[in-house]
Amino acid sequence: MYGPGDVRVEEREDPKIEEPTDAVIRVSASCICGSDLWPYRGFDPADHQVMGHEYVGVVEEVGSAVRELEVGDFVVGSFVISDNTCEICRAGYQSKCVHGTFVAESIGTQAERARIPHADGTLVRTPEHPGPELIPSLLAASDVLGTGWFGAVAADAGPGRTVAVVGDGAVGLMGVLAARELGAERIIAMSRHADRQELARFYGATDIVEERGEAGVEKVRELTGGLGAHSVIEAVGTQESMMQAIDSARPGGHIGYVGVSHDVELPGGPLFFSTVHLHGGPAPVRRFLPDLVRRIWDREIDPGRVFDLSLPLEEAAEGYAAMDERRSIKAFLTL
Amino acid sequence: MYGPGDVRVEEREDPKIEEPTDAVIRVSASCICGSDLWPYRGFDPADHQVMGHEYVGVVEEVGSAVRELEVGDFVVGSFVISDNTCEICRAGYQSKCVHGTFVAESIGTQAERARIPHADGTLVRTPEHPGPELIPSLLAASDVLGTGWFGAVAADAGPGRTVAVVGDGAVGLMGVLAARELGAERIIAMSRHADRQELARFYGATDIVEERGEAGVEKVRELTGGLGAHSVIEAVGTQESMMQAIDSARPGGHIGYVGVSHDVELPGGPLFFSTVHLHGGPAPVRRFLPDLVRRIWDREIDPGRVFDLSLPLEEAAEGYAAMDERRSIKAFLTL
Structure with a gap:
């Protein structure tokens, strides 16, 4: 987001492992959040800001300290990075993890790839690779659900x-x-x-x-x-x-x-x-993710219906405009 | 309280039963609350206002619909009147009873006698008449405890x-x-x-x-x-x-x-x-009163030590002044 109302999709350098607890994922789908409209509408600052904090994808690379995930896993992640081991995380407040950072501010997952710090504590693996019909619901779990x-x-x-x-x-x-x-x-x-x-x-x-x-x-x-x-x-x-x-x-x-x-x-x-x-406050999504992924996997819930617009990532700007003008509840971005 | 800083003890008409759910009690002890200092200091309005909302006493008269109390019972009451039967009371929020009123605004228990509406739902009886050493603790239960x-x-x-x-x-x-x-x-x-x-x-x-x-x-x-x-x-x-x-x-x-x-x-x-x-918010004291009375009766807790000044009711004005000037934590009023 170059500034309010100005969203562009551009080439960025590919992310790579920086810390041993990192994973790099290939994003399978992303989307636009109601909270992305705050800067879009000028209520929050935006100056050449990476955007996006909802994501599902496939693990492409893991750091040496990652224990729970393997290359090839399909994962859903929270919009806040968390180690999921600190005292605050253990109490269920992963959105305030002592090592917490907001994906929106630092990573930006309206993108083809993303480096996810504290991968074990942030990402949750699905039992298998999901069929395409489950992707919207799994993506919804990342934040709105x-x-x-x-x-x-x-x-x-x-x-x-x-x-x-x-x-x-x-x-x-x-x-x-x-x-x-x-x-x-x-x-x-x-x-x-x-x-x-x-x-x-x-x-x-x-x-x-x-x-x-x-x-x-x-x-x-x-x-x-x-x-x-x-x-x-x-x-x-x-x-x-x-x-x-x-x-x-x-x-x-x-x-x-x-x-x-x-x-x-x-x-x-x-x-x-x-x-x-x-x-x-900012939801400790990671607390609920394992349960939510299971409910989605077992077809108990269908949160994916909240997406009423689907666009390729390249057309993200139109997704912002559609949500801003309330033509769309929530825009899904395909990759 | 005639106005900020101006407390006087005067003769008022004796209260009597007005509703069948009323009781009239003879107040055995009362006290001054930190919240009484708000009007005393001019932060809340006070214009010939009756004062006092903490009280223990002996039931002198009951209305025809009072079931749980008898004349002669020693009782502790909450600073908010409650029927203790409405849906809000049953959920434990007696301070927001649908028939709730604040004792401070309507009754004033820095007095020899008080009419207590919804007596069954507001007052709690002690097992027997307490000895004088228990009175301060039981009085504390009425609000501060x-x-x-x-x-x-x-x-x-x-x-x-x-x-x-x-x-x-x-x-x-x-x-x-x-x-x-x-x-x-x-x-x-x-x-x-x-x-x-x-x-x-x-x-x-x-x-x-x-x-x-x-x-x-x-x-x-x-x-x-x-x-x-x-x-x-x-x-x-x-x-x-x-x-x-x-x-x-x-x-x-x-x-x-x-x-x-x-x-x-x-x-x-x-x-x-x-x-x-x-x-x-205003504490639903009635929720806790039966348990607190029991703890006091069994000498498990000694909340009465919070009173560090004791005055006869007639000298209430000095109690206000002492608390206002932080010479006293809480003033007990004897009758």
């Missing part, structure tokens, strides 16, 4: 719970899927776009609320006996969406917020008196 | 955990006690006052940190292998103390914040990237 899943776990979604989902982008839709898989009784998707509503219903939404802001909060309260939802997944990251999420939760309810926070200031008083639980 | 306990539970304090406590007032000290009772391995009390440090050690603090703000955060990190505490109890309610709490927690750590929030704005970005759990 893992992030939506974390949102649902952070929101304490589960049996008997009513879960409201703020945000109908790919992460929000994956939050719906995760809430269903975790056994939620009722799932309220907040969306005013027919195509996204349909996908939300496919993934398990039982109710659709088109209203936003206070009107949306009112509607969720109406649907929950005046109390608010047990669980709210926040998948946008703005002031309005955060306040909508907090106000939609019942006392003692849980908010899992996974929309990257932009210009948000949470007022202490209302938050205090709400007595909600607030948890979120 | 219950609030510190909630802070520790919300901060997920428990075996193997390092718990940092921000705030060395009565609630912070009770947070130390609660963390110890919940089995925390290490308890870091943040205090720069020798008398409070000593009490913190008595209640279970293993480490004292005198630094505040960023220096305090640094010190907690030093004591926790650079990672931060697993659990942080925030018992102040200011911007500085909240940020200190958030910054002192490790990724995935838990903050239980029970200091009443004043002029706090939490920056979304740092909160998001911290990946901490945030939970707090």
